[in-house]
Amino acid sequence: MNVPDNLERLRFLVKIVRRESLHLRATDARLFALPLTPERLQAMDSDPAQAEQLDAFVARFARLQDTVGDKFVPTLLQALQEPVGAVIDNLDRAERLGWIVSADGWIEARRLRNQMIHEYVDDLQVLASNLQAGHRYVHVLLKTAQRLIDETARRGWA
Template identity: 90%
Template structure:
């Protein structure tokens, strides 16, 4: 929980700074000469991916195990988490995972595609943060905090 809290704070802060203005292909192009913004972009992608990995691949299975639920492959764990009300949609989580994978591959030459993926990631941040908080709250209610 401590790690998820810290990762959530860092993602929120980076998201707020980086997306103070919309991400456009032109803005991405300008980051070639703006090292501070380029580092913010890298931080956003890394923090988005890290929080999603920590929540989906570690925190959800840990909570399921604590409830003596069977632990399976990621999609099965997400389906159980959805049924328990911990995540809104397993399908949306998988879609965000696909998006995360696209954002990580910075070699995308089409700046329109990259800007679109980054904007989609930005729109998903509130869902990711709310899910992380919901899991933290669940653990707290059960006295696992």
């Protein structure tokens, strides 16, 4: 078995992605247990616990997407002695390897992530729509993370 030079980094990322996935899944389930409407978002101004759940969802979504796309994918590519380049090139390669469903979809989710982070959006309908779209994308993000973990484990590196 060929042991990659970045084995410790890979193992660290597996551990982090497992934890981030667990936290995002839990936060997503709590926040979206009830419909996330503009009215509910407005009520969060006077409900710190709900506002914190919203903040946690956005932060955890962004963190997992960053960790998977910007760190795990290139680290695994490097371990496989694949070329590592710009983010879009790495995502295209990850798509060809079957780790992500669509590089374009990943970029679209990245745009959505950036919109969710900017909570100063005055139009609560737009914010609610962005958050609902993020919620719908969570399963794709979690499956992608698991595929990368599985690939690492399959090679005996996890």
